[in-house]
Amino acid sequence: MTATQGIGSPATDKGPAIExxxxxxxxxxxxxxxxxxxLDDIQLDIRQGEFFxxxxxxxxxxxxxxxxxxxxxxxxxxxxxxxxxxxxxLGPNRRPVNTVFQNYALFPHMTLAENIGFGxxxxxxxxxxxxxxxxxxxxxxxxxxxxxxxxAQISGGQQQRIALARALAPRPRVLLLDEPLSALDxxxxxxxQVELKRxxxxxxxxxxxxxxxxxxxxxxxxxxxxxxxxQVLQMGTPHEIxxxxxxxxxxxxxxxxxxxxxxxxxxxxxFAQVRLPGGVVREASLxxxxxxxxxxxxxxxxxxxxxxxxxxxxxxxxxxxxxxxGTDTHIHLxxxxxxxxxxxxxxxxxxxxxxxxxxxxxxxxxxxxxxxxRS
Amino acid sequence: xxxxxxxxxxxxxxxxxxxxxxxxxxILCAPALTVLVFAASxxxxxxxxxxxxxxxxxxxxxxxxxxxxWFRVFFSRDIFDPEIVSLNTAHLTIFWRSISLSLQxxxxxxxxxxxxxxxxxxxxxxxxxxxxFLITIPFWTNLLIRTFxxxxxxxxxxxxxxxxxxxxxxxxxxxMMYTDFAIFLGMAYVFLPLMVLPLYAAMDKLDxxxxxxxxxxxxxxxxxxxxxxxxxxxxxxxxxxxxVFIPSIGAYVTxxxxxxxxxxxxxxxxELQFGQGRNWxxxxxxxxxxxxxxxxxxxxxxxxxxxxxxxxHG
Ligand SMILES: Nc1ncnc2c1ncn2[C@@H]1O[C@H](COP(=O)(O)OP(=O)(O)OP(=O)(O)O)[C@@H](O)[C@H]1O
Ligand SMILES: [Mg+2]
Numbered sequence: 001m002t003a004t005q006g007i008g009s010p011a012t013d014k015g016p017a018i019e020x021x022x023x024x025x026x027x028x029x030x031x032x033x034x035x036x037x038x039l040d041d042i043q044l045d046i047r048q049g050e051f052f053x054x055x056x057x058x059x060x061x062x063x064x065x066x067x068x069x070x071x072x073x074x075x076x077x078x079x080x081x082x083x084x085x086x087x088x089x090l091g092p093n094r095r096p097v098n099t100v101f102q103n104y105a106l107f108p109h110m111t112l113a114e115n116i117g118f119g120x121x122x123x124x125x126x127x128x129x130x131x132x133x134x135x136x137x138x139x140x141x142x143x144x145x146x147x148x149x150x151x152a153q154i155s156g157g158q159q160q161r162i163a164l165a166r167a168l169a170p171r172p173r174v175l176l177l178d179e180p181l182s183a184l185d186x187x188x189x190x191x192x193q194v195e196l197k198r199x200x201x202x203x204x205x206x207x208x209x210x211x212x213x214x215x216x217x218x219x220x221x222x223x224x225x226x227x228x229x230x231q232v233l234q235m236g237t238p239h240e241i242x243x244x245x246x247x248x249x250x251x252x253x254x255x256x257x258x259x260x261x262x263x264x265x266x267x268x269x270x271f272a273q274v275r276l277p278g279g280v281v282r283e284a285s286l287x288x289x290x291x292x293x294x295x296x297x298x299x300x301x302x303x304x305x306x307x308x309x310x311x312x313x314x315x316x317x318x319x320x321x322x323x324x325x326g327t328d329t330h331i332h333l334x335x336x337x338x339x340x341x342x343x344x345x346x347x348x349x350x351x352x353x354x355x356x357x358x359x360x361x362x363x364x365x366x367x368x369x370x371x372x373x374r375s
Numbered sequence: 376x377x378x379x380x381x382x383x384x385x386x387x388x389x390x391x392x393x394x395x396x397x398x399x400x401x402i403l404c405a406p407a408l409t410v411l412v413f414a415a416s417x418x419x420x421x422x423x424x425x426x427x428x429x430x431x432x433x434x435x436x437x438x439x440x441x442x443x444x445w446f447r448v449f450f451s452r453d454i455f456d457p458e459i460v461s462l463n464t465a466h467l468t469i470f471w472r473s474i475s476l477s478l479q480x481x482x483x484x485x486x487x488x489x490x491x492x493x494x495x496x497x498x499x500x501x502x503x504x505x506x507x508f509l510i511t512i513p514f515w516t517n518l519l520i521r522t523f524x525x526x527x528x529x530x531x532x533x534x535x536x537x538x539x540x541x542x543x544x545x546x547x548x549x550x551m552m553y554t555d556f557a558i559f560l561g562m563a564y565v566f567l568p569l570m571v572l573p574l575y576a577a578m579d580k581l582d583x584x585x586x587x588x589x590x591x592x593x594x595x596x597x598x599x600x601x602x603x604x605x606x607x608x609x610x611x612x613x614x615x616x617x618x619v620f621i622p623s624i625g626a627y628v629t630x631x632x633x634x635x636x637x638x639x640x641x642x643x644x645x646e647l648q649f650g651q652g653r654n655w656x657x658x659x660x661x662x663x664x665x666x667x668x669x670x671x672x673x674x675x676x677x678x679x680x681x682x683x684x685x686x687x688h689g
Contacts, residue, residue: 072587092590099591105584109606118602119592170593 018084019174019206020046020069025078027064027230038064040230042078046174046208047223051200053209055217056227057253062210063102065227066176069208071095083173093122098167100177104159106151112162113138113147119170137165140199157188164199174206181216193220214254218242226250243303246287246374251301258302258341260315264372267292272372274300277337280314284370292372299373304330304344306369309355313362317341322354329354333361419666426659434653444656448664466644466661473641474668476555477623480562481570484619485612487563488570492611495571496578507575510568518565522632525561526552529633557633558640562623569622570615577611613680621669641665 027039038061046052054062067073068080071092080087087095098119106115117134125133138144141161151159160180167175180196181189197220200207211217217224218238225235226249234241234250245251248259262274265281272292274284284300286292309331317333320340326347331354333341343363345352355361429441448466453459495506513521528534529551536548551557585607589599627642634640639647641661648658 070591072590092587093593093595097591099588101584101588103584105582105588107585107588107603109609118589118594122589122593122595122598166592 016047016049018045019048019050019082020044020208021079021081021084022046023079025065025068025080026076027061027068027073028076038230039068039075042230042232044225044232044235046206049204049206050222051197051207051209051220053211053217053221053224054227055211055214055224055253057212060227061230062212062227063178064230066099066178066208066210069174070097070099070176096173098170098172098175100163100167100175100180102178102180103183104151104163106159106162106166108151111148111150112143112154115151115162116166116169118166123170133169137169140168140202141165141195156183157192160184160192161195164196168199168203168205171203172205174208175200177207177209179210179212181211182213189216196220218254226253228253244285244287244371245301248299248373251371251373256304256342256344258304258307258339259299259373260302260335260339260341261297261337262300262370262372264292264294264296264298266294274298274370274372276300276314277335277339278314278316282314282365282370283368284372285368286372287374290372290374298375301371301373302341302365302369304342305346306366307341307343307363308345308366309343309361310364311362313364315341315363315365317361317363319355319357319359319361321357324354331355331361333363422659422662426656426663428656430654430656432653434649434655436655441656444654444660447654447657448660469639469641469644470664470668472555472638473624473665474672476559476562476640477620477626479559480566480623481616481620483559483563484567484570485616488567488574488615491567492571492574492578495575496581507572510571513565513568518628519632521565522561522629525557525564526632529557529560552633553635553637555634555638558626558630558638561629561633562626565629566619566623569618573614573618574608574611577608577614581607609680613677616676617673620672624669624672625665 022042022044025039025042025044026037029036029038042065054065056062064073068075069082071087071090071094074088082095082097092099106112107118110118113134116137117130120130120133134147135144138147141164143158143161143165146154146158151162154162160183163180177196181192184192193216196207196209209217209220218241221238223235223237224241226233226241228249234246236244241250242254245254245257251257251259260277262276262284265273265275267273267286270286272284272286273281275281315335317335320332320334322332323330328344328346331343331345333343335341341363425436426444427440427442428436429439429443431437447463449463450460451463451465453461491510495503495510498506526533530536531548531550531552535551536545539545540548551560581604585603586599589603594602624640625642626640627646630638630640630643634643645658645661645665648654648661652658
């Protein structure tokens with residue numbers, strides 16, 4: 001059976017091998033006038049052994065994409081390959097992929113151990129192998145003391161661990177996780193984030209993780225695909241996605257952001273000189289494949305923590321209020337053209353007093369802190 | 376009872392069970408309790424008493440203690456010499472027929488009911504009610520009429536036999552009326568909805584994600600059915616089996632019309648004792664034997680079903 005082929009292929013090729021290849025993938029639900037395009041021409045390469053996150057707002061098509069990979073739904077058009085093999089038409093039981101369901105879907109009539117052993121049993125493994133792997137998995141998720149309980153007798157966080165163990169037990173090539181942490185409270189969630197990352201590194205299995213929580217995506221992922229309205233807007237490392245958002249939606253969805261109108265004065269390669277409100281000209285980076293024109297007004301992004309209050313700055317503003325958050329203070333300002341601007345100052349010393357409302361302030365933007373958006 | 380109520384208050388500590396509330400609960404229960412006591416326990420008590428009395432010569436009873444009624448359930452006396460006692464094979468045959476036909480009916484209803492219920496449960500939400508409605512149509516017509524209709528189909532000059540003869544498959548009609556098969560067919564037809572409805576209710580609650588999780592973990596369709604669907608709809612099977620088995624074992628109209636005098640079931644035997652037989656104590660003893668049989672079967676059934684559910688290790 002293909003399902004249990006070991007993970008990690010011989011390291012013959014140069015770059016990391018592609019585990020899941022998605023080309024022009026579309027999914028339409030229903031037909032006629034009620035047809036709805038849930039996924040629109042998706043292109044994705046998910047690499048072997050990486051922690052890949054699908055990030056997007058509710059209803060953007062994340063679950064649909066995951067279900068296509070798992071085999072619960074068939075694509076309307078396009079190509080889907082897992083480990084170099086087209087999987088069109090194969091059911092979920094014939095793909096080397098396992099899913100951790102959003103609400104875990106642990107079998108209520110089986111003990112935790114039976115839940116974990118189910119996949120192996122279905123693959124026809126011997127009793128002793130099922131038993132030993134189940135034990136191993138229970139240890140891996142630190143649940144070996146409760147092997148004989150039923151799912152209804154354990155907490156949400158524990159169910160989560162069992163769901164993970166159940167999906168990992170058959171050693172799939174790819175693990176799909178659909179918002180596995182969304183039902184947990186904040187503290188447990190943080191713990192499980194660490195745990196998930198540990199499991200992924202320990203097993204070396206490719207994780208495809210779905211979330212609508214941008215912080216979760218940033219902290220856990222090797223790479224992120226930001227999805228909206230059934231389309232992949234941007235794909236890249238958390239660093240790239242956060243610091244170089246290519247579209248307004250991406251910038252807005254991930255972190256707090258300031259959007260400012262600026263005029264392109266000059267450009268070369270990936271960089272441009274832009275004139276900020278107030279006349280100061282600064283260097284800004286351009287998104288990939290951006291068609292810049294001199295004199296064009298564009299929107300630029302400045303992250304709140306890339307700006308600071310100084311004597312002589314790039315932008316002139318008036319302080320509206322300051323909100324103290326303990327580790328840092330958020331200062332809300334308004335530029336001369338009334339554009340709101342938020343700035344985050346880290347509270348490195350106790351004595352730093354927040355600026356007073358109504359006070360005039362100059363904002364300096366850190367080197368490389370300005371990014372032009374695709375309009 | 377008191378003990379249970381006490382336990383309950385201990386567990387649900389948030390709900391204050393004040394004396395006033397307690398009284399109110401009893402008042403609310405009163406009408407149902409009254410009906411139960413007078414309509415169920417009362418007659419049962421009378422039957423119990425009758426079974427230990429001697430029969431009156433024109434039916435009814437005479438008020439003298441006698442174990443003859445109970446004795447006659449299982450044994451019969453020689454007509455000429457009452458001292459010669461033998462097993463009452465006629466009664467035992469009827470017991471056996473009742474149990475075996477009821478079991479067969481329950482099993483065939485489960486086998487036929489499962490796909491039917493599954494079919495309904497997997498229809499789009501708005502069309503399910505139509506299917507459920509169709510399932511209950513037989514209940515709209517009187518049981519007698521429905522049974523006569525079955526007679527029309529299976530009797531020697533009925534639909535099946537005339538068709539088979541017309542097309543030359545057989546020369547002489549197949550005797551179906553007045554056989555165990557006729558009773559079996561009639562009961563399966565009458566009681567099938569009682570299996571379908573609780574099965575449907577169980578399937579309706581079945582979360583589709585359990586099936587997806589099963590497929591995801593490499594189970595085939597057959598394995599999903601065996602390891603996931605069947606165990607999860609088991610409560611529906613249990614409820615359906617009880618609902619079919621109990622009325623089957625006490626069935627009266629169906630065996631009377633389709634089984635005739637030759638294939639009697641317990642219900643008919645009991646009726647016979649209260650009617651033509653004029654032996655009320657025997658009838659009462661038979662009725663109570665049936666009660667014990669049903670309760671025993673239920674306890675046994677539920678025990679085995681639950682034992683399977685226990686975790687195998689630990
Ligand atoms: N079976 C279906 N039939 C019709 N439309 C569907 C179906 N499944 C999903 N959709 C639609 O496709 C879109 C994407 O759904 P999907 O479940 O993938 O969203 P999601 O990104 O997972 O959202 P969430 O974060 O809320 O889980 C939604 O607008 C949804 O209404
Ligand atoms: Mg979803």
